[in-house]
Every structure is written in structure tokens, then in C-alpha cells.
Amino acid sequence: MGRVAERSATRVSFTRYLVARHTETDRWCVSLSESSPFSADEVPLTRGVALRYSPIFCAYLAPDQPAPAFPSTPTSIAFFFSRRPHNALGRIRPLLTEKERELTYFTQGLASILCLNCKLQRAKDLSMSMGNVPLEYWPLTSGELDPRRAVVEVPPVGEVPPVPSLAMTGADQEVLIYVEQIKACMATLWHSYKTHNPEELVTLARLTMLTTEILKEYRDLSQRKPADVDCSLATVKGKNALSAALVELAGSLSYAVTQGASGSSPILLNPSPFPHFSLLGIGGEVRALNKFTRYLEKAFSVRDAAKVIFRVYSDKEIPITPNISGYRSGKDYKLDLASEKLREFDRGGELPEDDEVPLVAYFSLRYGFKESKFSLTAASETLTDEVSPQWTLMTLSHEIMHNRVREIFQALFGTDWDNDRDPISLQNYDAFKIWYERGSAAPACDLAQGLRNAVLNFCVAMDRLEAKPIKSERGSATELGIPYGKLNGIYGRNRPRATELFVHFHDYYFTYASQPRLYAMSLWGSWIKVAAPYARPTDYLVRTLATLASGTGLEPSPAFEHARDILDTALGALERSGVSSPLFDEIRSLLNAEEVRPYFYASYYLIDQVSRYFSSPTIRSGIDGIDGDPFAAGLTLTDEYSANVFVYGEDDEEERASPIRYCLASLVKVLRAETPIKDRLWLTAWNALVISSQEVQ
């Protein structure tokens, strides 16, 4: 057994670093340390040695106990590739002696659990107890590993269909390279996922279908003979959009490969591109991202927004007022959840999504939290500080909602999958103009048109507020006074604002279960790390206030006061929990500025329509359900959620923790400084461990 580091009662970090240095004799020198090899001033890489390392985390903690001692030069390391490490730790816990528990760690990689200083046979027994998981065993001599002596045992994978075929024949030379890249990624991921992430095989199959569809459209466009210049331009535009989609798919799948498949066995042959996770990778974290995303996608899949708009709202007449300045909200807009079982969005029979394309999720330092048509990125900081409000995984829900809202806008304004940014049609312009100018005297229109009108009305109002010094173009109080071409420009400029209101409502209502203070704290806790709120504080303030006021049914002025009070309290609570920024002072001064109110009134008008016609208890119950949540124990309040760092997963198949509820509970604990340990990296990895272990499909 290696030298045991001195135990210190004051030690608060439960994170260790597993370091492997390549030696001149083609061996690896393996050691454990309390700090990262790069935390010292001297950088080992300058000596020209290959170095890989990853943080590892003490798996079994007890309240008020110091971190266990660790051997700086272990005699062996057993890596267990458990797909449900939280449950695996629960399974082996009674089998481990106190010493073995102290030498058991979990990681953020695919090799999710590791045991130090155990014999090979013991490792094999533990692997069986975890559910016959893949095992890699490193026997070490004086801390040195001869890679040829490493033992790799991967149990046979059950029946898995072959990689879905993606025909390249007929593909244009221009897109061939992307198709080849997609195919290569699919093959690599398929091989990795069948062992480490079988739930994601469905995602790959659907992405293959999507790629085939895009290629077919591309081929059709290529074969089309344009009749005139306009037609020719439209063809090129269409082809560009399709090839951009292929680029995005290829790019995101490449990230999925480099992040999700690295760290697989044999570990030394599959290094991670993330230098500070280079030894074991971040496969476990990527799995957590996927579980989080799939959980929300699954909840939303029960009601297809496009189907509701096309089949139900296009056939329903509910008037929406065009008068923003005279808008009063009222009881129809109040989300009186206790007394109303179904909302408008839930009516019209079962309308499940049947061709949804799951998002490819990965981490990005460059993009941070971002969403695009086929992919989703989480900030890389989430890998090390997920427990802070700035980098919490909860921010991911906002990005996922963007995807949902894109579908809504596509259904309202677009014609096909990539036309959501197209100009509004002449027909829609005419309908909007009549509705705007005649108000209640206008011919009845369906609800889908009504919602389109409300969005355009909001865009016009916001544009006029922005152009305050310029005299209104309106000929009279009721005349629109905006020609077709100009309305397109107004819509283009203000569409992002409208989109954000839709997204915020969805996030607030569905993910945060309409908890206003927590939502405001989460928003502003994360925004202090983003540039845009500093550049456009009014915009961010208004969308926050409108969201907090949504569903209250209050008249605009009291609604503003209501939201202002909540936000003010939330900012104070953030500051008390140690999250502060000069931006908060700016926001507080804006809360009292009169010029904010007109923006709020227009936003409140729109978000009220969103709240009334897109809230859905059916979907929400799927997100916030506690039926099988082992941590909920029947309790509805976040602060009574029993998830804690001393509790491990159970084998009960019916028990499934909600990643949303878990993340929220974790966030609340951090904001209240109630976490039992203060090691943020450990807590970050623990949260990912729990979320990655949940069965979602």
C-alpha cells in the first residue's frame, strides 16, 4: 500500500486529482494529489512530458467528518464504467469495508467509479455487484503502470441493431464532406453508446433520419430547374440553409464524439480533449446533460405545439384585443391553477409529437449556454461550478425552451422547417391590419391568427417606443400606418424580444413551477456573467418583470408593482447569499424609472396571451411530477426535498428523480448556504452523478 497522506481535521476539500505522467520507458507514473498539477507555479508540461489528469471525488461521506486520507501512490486502480453510478454506489456500499469506502471515488468521466488499492478479483466481484459493468484494472508497481498489464473486461452487450445507414449516393459534392463526417461520428458514437449510453441510440437513429431527409431535400432542390431569377435565388437560399443544417449536425456530432466518447476503455488510448479532464474525460457530465435535456423533451412531447396551433387554434375563435394601452388583463388571464384542470392548450384531444428530433447536447467554453436548431450547449464552467447560480444546469432549461418556442413561431409564421425567419406573408399582413384598425368590429379570426396579430402588435408597439423622438407615422389613432415591407422590418427587429417573452414564460411556468422569487434569483444570478444584460439592462429587466407578472390577472400597473417587489426581494436575497453585481444597483434604479413602464405594458400584454394559450397542466405535471421521485418523499416544497450527499441510488425501477426538481433543490440549498459541504467542485460532480444515473426514456 502506498504512503498515506497526513490526515488533517481541517481539510474541507473532498476532491483529489488522479495524475498520469508518461515516462521515458513507455510507462505511466500514476499518483494522487490534493491539487491540480497546474495549481503550482511550475507547469509540468514545460518539462516535455505527456501529462493527463482528472479530478476524482470521495464517494462516501458522513456528516461532519473530515475527508478521508488517500494514498498518494496507489498500488492499483480499478475503474468501473457504470451507467448509473449513483445507484452502483448504493449497491456496493454494504459490501465495502470502512477502508474500502475511503478509497472509493467517483468521477465525471465514463469510468464513473474507481477503487484504489483493491485486488483484481475484488474488483471483478464489485463489478458484478454493480450489475456486471465494464471494468479496467491498473496494477501499479511503485506507482508505475505498464499499460500492457492493464486488464480490460467489457461484458458482452446485448442485441443492438447495426448503425443506421445513411446513403451518400446522389449527395452533392458540396455537402458530401459533411455527410461523411456525420456518418463517421454516427459510427463512433454508436459503438460508444451501445456500451455507455444505450438510451441515446434512439437519438442517433432519429438524427440519421433527419440527415437523410435534409439530403433528399437538398437533392430535390439541386435537380430543380429555376424558371426565373427569383426562383434561382430561392433555390440557392434553400440549398444554403440545408447545407448549414448539415454543418451544424456534423459539428455538434463531432463535439458529442470528442466529449461523450472519450475516456472510454482503454482509458489511456482515449484521452479527453479537455486538458483539465484529460485522463478520464467528461462522459458522465455529458450523460447528465443528455438526461436533463431528454427529460424536458419527453415532457413536452405529449403536446405538439404545431399540431395544437394548426388543428385546434386554427379552428377556434377567441378574440384578442389590439389595444395595448387599454389592456386590462383580468380573470381569463389569471392562472388559477387550483380550480382549472385543463387550459386551452390541453384541449382538442391527444396531440403528441411524433417526429421530434432530440437535441445534441455538449459543453462549450466559447458559446456558453446556447441553443440552435439541432444542438444545445452548456457553459464549460458548469463542469466545475454547477452549484453556483451563474453556471447552474437550470439555465439549460431556458435554452431548451427556445427550441420549443421556435416550433411555436414556426407554426405561427413559418411555412416549413427553416422558414421561421421568413417575412410575414401578405395574407397575414392584411389580417393584422384589419384587426388592428377595426378592433372588435373586425371580422372574427381564428386564434392562431389572433396570436400572430398579438405578436405583431407587440412588435409594432415596441418599435414605436424605441422610435419615441420620431413622430408617429400613424394617420389616426386607429390606423396602422405601416406598409407591408416596413412591418417585416419591425417584426425582424423585435421578434427576438417576442421570442424571449415566450421562452421566459415557458421556463418560468414549466420548469420553475411558477416560483417567482426563485426564478428571479436564478435569472439574475446567471445574468451577471453575461454581457448583454449590462449592455441592455432595460430589455432584461422588462422581460423579467413581465414574466413575474404573468398569470396574475392583475391590471398592468398593479402587475408592475407586484413584479417589482418580487424582483427587489430576489436581488436582496441574492446579495445576502454572496451573489452581487453593480448591475443590481442599475436594475434597482431602473425599477423606479417611469420610462420602463411602457415597455412593461406592451410585454405584459403579449406574455398574458402566451400564458393563457400556452400554459398546460398536462405538460407541467410531467415535469414537476413527484410520483416516483425517491427524493421527494411526497413533499412538494423544494426545501423539503430529501436529496442529499449522503444518500445513494436505490434499485427500485419505479423510482426516478426529476433532474429539474433535483437541480432546483440543489440551487436553493446553495442560495441558502445549506449545503453540508463547501467543496463546489465535489458538489458539481455529485449533481451530475445523480442526474446522469436517472432513467428518463
Next chain:
Amino acid sequence: MLAPDFCDQEYTAEVLRAQGRTDLIVDGIARLTVERGVSEQIESETPPPATILHSFAASRKAYHRTSRTIEVRGEGVVTVPRTKTIRGEQHFLYDVIISQRGPDVLVAVPYHRLAESFFVRIDKALAGRRAVYERLDITKLVVKLGQTGVAEVADVSGTRKLQIGLTRCHVAYSDVQGGSRDLQHLLMSGSQLGASDVYRYVVAPILNPGSYRLQVTPILLGFSLFVDGARRTSAVTDRHGNFKLWIGPGATRVQRLFSLLDAIGSMAGIISTTSNLPILQSRAISEAEAERP
């Protein structure tokens, strides 16, 4: 004869199930205690026989509010908690009751706070001995007991009428669809809850979840064993495996608790085991009180 110092108050208990030699489990726990008594065999209503060991947990930290005096047979008037100087420091001594029957080991201590630290020490001491914790699926138990809150259970001797009845019911309400939190918790207690119409109303959503908007989840149950209509023993438990019970003088109540667990165990699917230490998930039960039988 068992004569705990704190027999005027409820004890917090956990029931371990050993997969190997149970005597090693008992020994492992006993090693953490001081002033260890002699293990006694107690008569059991149903086989196998049980043993009971009265010992003390030494703690520098005081878990009691005030000291008091009690009369102990053979010792006269004793101030409790007793104290003992260990390595030059004064320690308070609190009862530890360890009882074993078959694969089951019951450990009970007075004061929930003491349990929070002592049970963690036990868990550590038993690491590697394949000991797991028993817990009751209290939702299933409510369903099995139905609207009457009572169910007959089989008596091995065949001479008595055994019944399990509910005496305490703490439920949490959640309006999953509506998101309303108008009603969050409801606590009922009594000698026989099933006799009350209110109980039937409260548990209806648990028995027929599809027919109600509100989701009602039991988080704490008190239950008693009735023998020929007379209440013999009772305990309170949460869904994690934490128990609250009274341990009076003599070993009868401990022995009856095993009978109670036997009776519940005869209902399929109620008792399961967990590797998680129940006391670390004890929010709901920490303030609960056990009924005096």
C-alpha cells in the same frame, strides 16, 4: 431485566438486516458502547427467540435538557443521564438497546439528535458486513389497510386474532396538475384512525389515485398491533426506515416490536431493505413522537 434509564420517553430506532452472521453485527455495535450489560434471551411469542443487550453510548455532548433522578433496582437512586470520565473528560451515558432476532437487529437510543450521530458511527463500524436497513413501504401499507385502516394478519400460533391498525397518519398533499399548494400537510392521530370518517376521506386519493386531482403521499405512519382486540405495541415510521417507539421497563415492548414487524412482514411487498442510512433522511420523523402504548 431490561431497565432503561430513559424509559419515560420515545426512542429512535433502526432495524438492520444482516446477510451474514448477525452476532458479528451485534458485537460490532456493542463495541461502540460502554458499561455493556449482559445479553439476555427474551421469551418470544413466535420463534426464533430474541436477545437483548442494554448498554450505553458515551457522549461529551449533552442531548438531554435536564438531569433527573430515578430509582434503579439494586442501585438505589441514580442521576440520569449517568456520567463517566473517559480519558479525563466527562461523558454522559445514554441508553443503547440492541436486540437481535433471526437476521434482524434493532438498535434504539433516546433523543433523535443522539441517533443522528450514533447511528452514523454504527454504520461506519458495520461497513463491509453486508448489513442493510429495513424500511416499510408506507404507501403500500396504507393501501393494504384500506379505508378501514385495519388488516388482519396471520398468527403463527393460530390461537389469536392479530390485527394491524393505524394510529398516526401524516400525509403530504401535492397538486401536481394545478401546482396549488393550498394544502400541504395533514396529521391525524388516534387509537384507531380507520374508525373515523375523516380518515377515509384523507386516504381516498391514496387508494384511488386516478380519481383525484390531488396527489396524497403518506410520509409518516404510526401503527399498532392488536391482539384479540387489545393494543399490544405500536411504533411510528417514515418511508426511509426510521422508527420511533417506546421502550418501557422489561423487554416486552422490544419483543412485541418484532411481532409487529413479523405481522407487517406477512403482508407481501411492504418490507424492503436499503443500503442508505435512514437517519440521514429523517426530516419528517425528527419531530414526531411515538404513541405511548
